[in-house]
Amino acid sequence: MTTIRDVSKLAGVSVATVSRLLNQSGYVSKEAEIAIMAAVQKLNYKPNNIARSLAGKKTAAVALMVPDILNPFFPEIARAAEDAAAAEGYTLVLCNTDNSPVKEKQYIETLINKQIDGIIISSYTIQPEQIIALQDRSIPVVAIDKPFPNYPIVTITAANRHGGELAVSHLQAAGCSKIAHISGPTHVHASRERTIAYEEICKELPWFTPTLIGYGNFTVAGGYQAMKDIYKKHPDVDGVFAGNDLMAAGALKALIELGVKVPEQVKVIGFDGVRMDMVYPEITTISQQIYSFGETAMNYLIRLINNEPVERKNYEFDVELLHKGTT
Template sequence: MTTIRDVSKLAGVSVATVSRLFNQSGYVSKEAEAAIQAAVAKLNYKPNSIARSLAGKKTAAVALMVPDILNPFFPEIARAAEDAAASQGYTLVLCNTDNNPDKEKMYIEALINKQIDGIIVSSYTISPEQIITLQKRSIPIVVIDNSFPDHPIVTITAANRYGGQLAVQHLLYAGCGKIAHICGPSHVHSARERTLAYEEMCSHLPWFTPSLTASGHFSVAGGYEAMKHIFRQHPDVDGVFAGNDLMAAGALKALHELGVSIPSQIKLIGFDGIRMDMVYPELSTVSQQIYTIGRTAMDYLIRQINNEPIEKRNYELEVELLQKATT
C-alpha cells in the first residue's frame, strides 16, 4: 500500500512538505508542489481523508438525513445529492430517521463525532432552534422540504401552495363539482401548504365542507383508508386532490375496490411526480423538480463548507402540472 512516505521519497521532499500540501496548512514552493503532484500521479496515491480529519481537517464527507427512505421521493433526492457531492470530491452518508426524533438526534451526534463537513436535513420533527445550535457548532446545514423563513437557515422547497392551486384548478376546469382532499400530516410544511391551497380554492364554493378532507399520513395505506372514509360520507364526490403521489396511489386502489371508474366517475390528482410505473391508470400529478432539489441542496451545502457567499436563504423551485390518465 502506497504511503505518504513513498510520495515524499519519489518527489524528493520531506513528509512534512507533502503533508502541508495535502492539508493546505502552510507554504509549499511551486517546484515542490509539481514534484509531489507528479509522484502522486505515478504512484496513484489517494490521501487518507480520515487521517486528515484526525488532524482537524475536513473529512470530505457530507450527510443526508431523510425521514422515510421507502418513500420514492427521497431516493431520487439522495441520487441527486450523491451525484453533486461526488462531482465536488465528497462522499455522501445517508441516514434514515424513520420520522423518529430520538433516532434523528442520535444520527446528528454520531455525524458530529465523525467530524462530518455538513448535513442536508429533511425532517418533519426538527426545530429551527436545533438547527441553529448546530450552526453555532460550525456545522453547515441545508434544509429541504421544510421552511423556516424567520430564521437564518438555508431551505429549499417546491412551490407547494401554488402547486396545490394548480391541482385543484385542474379538477375544477375538468368539470368536477365536488372535490375532496387527502392531506398529509398537518405539522409538515409541504402538506400544510397544499391543504391551504385546497381550502383557498374551495372553501367559498357551495358544496365545500371540512368533512371532504381526510388525513392520509403521506402513505399508500393512509391514502387508501382516507379515500374509503371520504367516499362513505360523500359518495357523490367526483374529484380528489391527494397531497402526495403515495396517497393518490392508495386512493386509486380504494376506488378500484369500490367499483368506481377513473376518470369518468372520479378524477384523481396527486403531488410530487415520483416514478410510479406500476400504478394503473397513470396518475395525474403536480411534479416537483426532485432531482434539482437534491442537487441544489448539495451545491449550497458545499458553498457553506467553502465559506462562499449565498445570495438568499429560502429557495422555492417551480412545479409543473402533469395531466395523465386519472384526470
C-alpha cells in the first residue's frame, strides 16, 4: 500500500510538507506543490483522510493515552505509534493519565471537544462501556494491554501468560530450584496473567510458599523493596521472575547491595523487553516486541478511521525470550 512516505520520497520533500498540502494546514511553496501532486498522481495515492477533511469531519490528529509515561514501555509504544501515524499524515497527541480515572475522563472529554479522529487507549481502569460510548460517537478506539471479552472493541495484548511460563521455565532450565516472583499491580490484566503463570508452574513444587511472591507496582523502587523483603525471608532463593523490566532492575540493585552475585548465586528475568542498556548485567527478559505492538495498534486505528473492515476482537501478540546477562 502506498503511504505518505512514498509520496514525500518521490517528490523530494518532507512528510510534513506533504501532510501540510494534503490537509491544507500550512504554507507549501508552488514548486513543492507541483512535485507533490505529480507524485500523488504517479503513485495513485488516495488517502481517505482528504475526503474526510472535505466533509468537515477530520482534524488529522489521533491520540495515545498512557497511564505512566515514566515507564519506558510507553515511550517505545508512543514512538512506534507516532511513526505509523506520520506515515499516513496524522499528528499524534500524547496524553499521560498518571493512572488517574479522573484525569482519564478529562482527557477523553477534551479529545472529544477537539474532534480527535481516533484514540489508542492504554488504561488499567477504563471500563468497556466508556469505549463503547466513544465508538457510538463515531470516535474509533483501539485499546492496548487490556482485553475486553464479549465487547466489540479492537484490543491488542501480549501473550502474557505464555510469557510468564517461558520466564519460569527458563529459570528452571538454568538450574534454579527456588524461584521468587515480583508481581505488578494485581488489578492490571498483564500483571495478573504473568503471576498466574508463575503460580501454575510453582504452586505444586515442594519449596513453594506464598511468601515467595512480592509486589513491586511496576517500578524500580517497588522491585527493589520487594526483593529485599523476599530475600530476608528466603535467603536460599536462587531465581527471580519479575513482572516487568523495571522491577527486575530494582531486584538486581537490591541483590547487588546484599552482596549476592548475579547470575552466579541468583538469576533474574524480567518482562517487556524495554531498552535498558545502562543496567549491568543486562537483564534477561520476555520481549513483547514493543515497536511492532505500537505500530500495529496505530495501523488498526487508521483502518477504523478510514472505515476499512477490522474485526473487533483481541489480537494477541506473541512474546520471545531474550537471554542476557542476569541468567
